[in-house]
Amino acid sequence: MSAVADPLPAQPTRPGNRRQLRLVDPSPAVDLPRAERAVADLLAALGQDPFSAHLADTPRRVAASYAELLTPPSFTPTTFPNDEGYDELVLARAIPFASLCQHHLLPFVGVAHVGYLPAERILGLSKLARVVELFARRLQLQERLTTQVADWLQAQLAPKGVGVVLEAEHQCMTIRGVHAAGARTVTSALHGLLRSDQRLRQEFFALARTST
Numbered sequence: 001m002s003a004v005a006d007p008l009p010a011q012p013t014r015p016g017n018r019r020q021l022r023l024v025d026p027s028p029a030v031d032l033p034r035a036e037r038a039v040a041d042l043l044a045a046l047g048q049d050p051f052s053a054h055l056a057d058t059p060r061r062v063a064a065s066y067a068e069l070l071t072p073p074s075f076t077p078t079t080f081p082n083d084e085g086y087d088e089l090v091l092a093r094a095i096p097f098a099s100l101c102q103h104h105l106l107p108f109v110g111v112a113h114v115g116y117l118p119a120e121r122i123l124g125l126s127k128l129a130r131v132v133e134l135f136a137r138r139l140q141l142q143e144r145l146t147t148q149v150a151d152w153l154q155a156q157l158a159p160k161g162v163g164v165v166l167e168a169e170h171q172c173m174t175i176r177g178v179h180a181a182g183a184r185t186v187t188s189a190l191h192g193l194l195r196s197d198q199r200l201r202q203e204f205f206a207l208a209r210t211s212t
């Protein structure tokens with residue numbers, strides 16, 4: 001992650017200044033033994049032998065993998081008052097993420113560029129990556145993931161503007177189906193001044209553009 005601007009130059013955390021934000025839905029209840037049985041059934045249904053030595057531990061591994069991919073790590077997103085009156089764009093670029101396509105249960109993997117124009121409150125830069133992860137660890141559509149990150153920042157931080165761009169490769173498109181290897185899907189969601197102000201909008205997209 002490269003930070004274009006750092007709004008938190010060793011901010012002192014005075015009591016009462018920190019504000020803890022509300023988190024979205026709790027993690028789903030995962031029934032691991034049931035998931036393992038289902039994976040064994042799936043293997044059998046696919047003509048595989050779940051009892052062969054090679055596959056003996058596969059149901060457990062697969063169930064654990066899906067449980068991990070569907071469980072967002074817990075974190076407490078704390079905001080701070082914008083004491084310095086920082087009023088330029090804050091952008092975390094190329095935040096890596098992995099999510100699961102809700103149609104095929106195959107991964108889509110890419111990077112997120114998340115920016116906002118601060119108003120009264122600011123958020124630690126690392127928390128921008130956490131917010132992406134929070135919404136990525138569930139069955140998703142890239143469009144919805146993009147919108148959820150933008151909406152969450154808008155609702156919780158009430159900034160002057162929010163911009164989110166996601167670029168991802170969907171395995172359901174690249175290793176099967178149309179076999180569009182290397183194809184990347186780009187989605188964006190904008191709020192506030194980043195949506196309505198042409199100059200800010202251009203600045204955001206220019207900063208978010210990956211040149212690597």
Ligand code: ZN
Pocket residue numbers: 101102103104105106170172173
């Ligand atoms: Zn898919």
